[in-house]
Amino acid sequence: MNSLLHHLDRMTRRRERGLLVAALLDALRDLTDAEQADLFDVIGTGDRLHLQRHESANLGTARRADADVLPANRISVLIASNEPAPLLAVGPAGVHQLWQCLRAEQGGGTVVRLNRARPFSADDLELVGGVLQIFRNHLAQIEYGETDSLTGLLNRKTFDSRFDQLVSECLPQDASGAPEGSERREAGPVQSNWLAVVDIDHFKRINDTYGHLYGDEVLILLANILKRSFRAKDRIFRFGGEEFVILLRSTVPRHARIAFERFRLAVAAQDFPQVGKVTVSVGYAEISTASPVVILGDADRALYYAKQNGRNRVCRYEELVKVGSLRPQKVSGSVELF
């Protein structure tokens, strides 16, 4: 098998993102005879756009310093187009660089850079463009299987298979270990991850009164409010029927409650076509070292409590246990005993 086919075969066998990206960079570096291939995340906005290295593949030579990464105006050109065009540059040490956008998305994207001593040819550009397009197509297939077709949210299968990985993605990103944003300097309570279960109140009544098409419309609009209400690093799933799960990244208890309350109020404020007002109940729990089943069970019990006590409310499991409204679950390992 020639090396192009070999690399494409290797790349399209991968389904886990880390391995997939590693196979892509390896293929690009090898096929273009480059010294180094890097993937960068695009961070920030406007003239504060900058690149953060995500992954590298090199020939075993020392990794080049990134003092020569692109200025903000060139990054914005790179990720602006729907038809990504390559950008050629020469770094300070005379190294030839080929930059190409892998993925542009609202508020960022990812770009690839190849470094080599001699200039890149038109054939190289065509080859790199083709490999990146195959990578994008493969990733789109993977993502299609991970999402719910009605709402576009992540599906239940993804929650089950990627819970641990998704929780670790929610952990603080910067070197100090503090999360991004205004909460990072807050003294006092420790940041945690949170799992919330959201259920639409009296959804059966909506279906029965207005029909399933209007019921589906409510689900779509609710999914849009969910997407607007939480941050890019948080993860939102349609768990089934009219139930949704939110994985809220590292934040202090007070801010977790504020975020869930803000979402509940946003739903209550929305006018749903024909149906009018809709409310949601939310139960949530801190993500501890317990198994997903146990954490989900805690959040679900808080949700059940919210349903039993008036609906249109947000309840936290640990608070309900503290005030004696719920009894703690007895857990042995990952098996619930009740």
Ligand SMILES: Nc1nc2c(ncn2[C@@H]2O[C@H](COP(=O)(O)OP(=O)(O)OP(=O)(O)O)[C@@H](O)[C@H]2O)c(=O)[nH]1
């Ligand atoms: N339109 C629509 N309805 C769905 C979908 N999946 C589940 N449902 C409906 O969701 C309703 C859920 O009803 P219940 O579990 O009885 O709960 P509820 O009426 O929301 O009542 P509470 O949760 O107690 O407030 C059922 O009528 C299901 O048929 C879907 O994809 N589309």
